[in-house]
């Protein structure tokens with residue numbers, strides 16, 4: 567490679583963008599680990615999101631005292647000013663919850679813009695954002711449904727708060743456990759996924775953490791990334807009847823439609839997160855419900871699409887079944903991706919810290935220029 571003719575990898579496939587010790591995606595083995603621990607172990611029945619917050623920040627499995635400390639910190643940090651609350655409710659009432667969340671997070675930013683001077687606070691600021699983003703998602707859900715603000719309760723866990731505020735119901739222990747598992751499974755996915763890469767790029771310009779998080783939410787919103795959980799459930803609803811699923815999916819694949827929840831740049835086997843999510847689905851989706859029909863459609867999608875595309879290394883990803891589980895615990899479809907964002911805020915913020923600690927050189931890749939060279943300017947009156 568010379569400087570004049572740089573190599574070009576569409577979608578940056580195969581290009582390492584960071585050295586990272588946070589999580590590892592092993593695409594051929596179908597394995598995902600956080601700080602070396604498998605997601606299967608980390609979603610054990612008593613697991614809490616707070617435990618994984620501590621693990622991702624500290625790099626080691628936490629003691630109960632450390633989990634309690636994180637829980638207290640998130641409890642204290644999720645408090646918002648009346649103005650921030652008002653912004654979240656107002657934007658929640660006028661646009662999709664993901665855009666509302668992006669605006670509300672940006673509005674949390676400080677009144678200066680000089681993070682390098684405050685970089686010692688990178689962990690505190692990140693933790694505070696994790697706590698606040700979950701709260702904001704709950705506020706936006708209440709605003710969308712025209713409910714009054716009913717904020718976090720004293721002593722309430724992060725998963726309980728989010729579920730209660732979003733659904734307007736006191737969650738059962740089973741639903742809280744499932745919510746914790748979903749939050750844990752979506753918390754990080756290496757430095758290379760589009761939103762975490764975005765977070766690292768924005769961090770590299772020395773931006774405030776709120777700007778990093780808002781940018782990450784924008785990247786996550788698209789249906790090729792986090793928005794696929796919403797898109798897949800909407801597809802299943804459109805198909806409607808499990809008996810029609812096989813024919814409809816065959817038609818969509820004939821038309822080269824990209825099935826949401828299917829395929830992955832790195833995994834060429836079934837996404838390990840989708841296997842854990844299916845275990846949750848089996849526990850929480852009750853026969854005879856509408857969600858059960860949608861899940862049967864999802865299973866048919868898996869079978870038909872795997873039969874046709876499996877030999878090309880395309881299999882279900884995290885989003886094929888997550889929507890069905892979210893729906894089974896009472897989450898409205900528009901809130902699947904905002905919950906993903908609340909969980910992934912943890913990953914973005916831990917990557918922000920790692921990015922700063924590893925020198926934080928600004929991302930400034932190059933391009934392969936394909937346009938005109940040095941043309942002679944023609945004054946307006948001489949143009950035909």
Ligand SMILES: CC(C)(COP(=O)(O)OP(=O)(O)OC[C@H]1O[C@@H](n2cnc3c(N)ncnc32)[C@H](O)[C@@H]1OP(=O)(O)O)[C@@H](O)C(=O)NCCC(=O)NCCS
Pocket residue numbers: 577789790791792794822823824825826827828829830831875880883884885
């Ligand atoms: C995840 C995704 C963006 C990865 O993209 P990528 O690595 O750039 O792969 P490509 O889009 O280039 O796809 C490679 C081939 O597989 C096919 N393919 C990829 N995903 C597919 C899907 N979900 N359904 C049907 N075909 C798919 C493409 O059509 C392409 O076929 P071609 O070579 O004949 O043109 C892509 O698989 C996708 O759009 N999936 C659906 C959205 C989704 O679930 N996103 C969440 C990811 S966690």
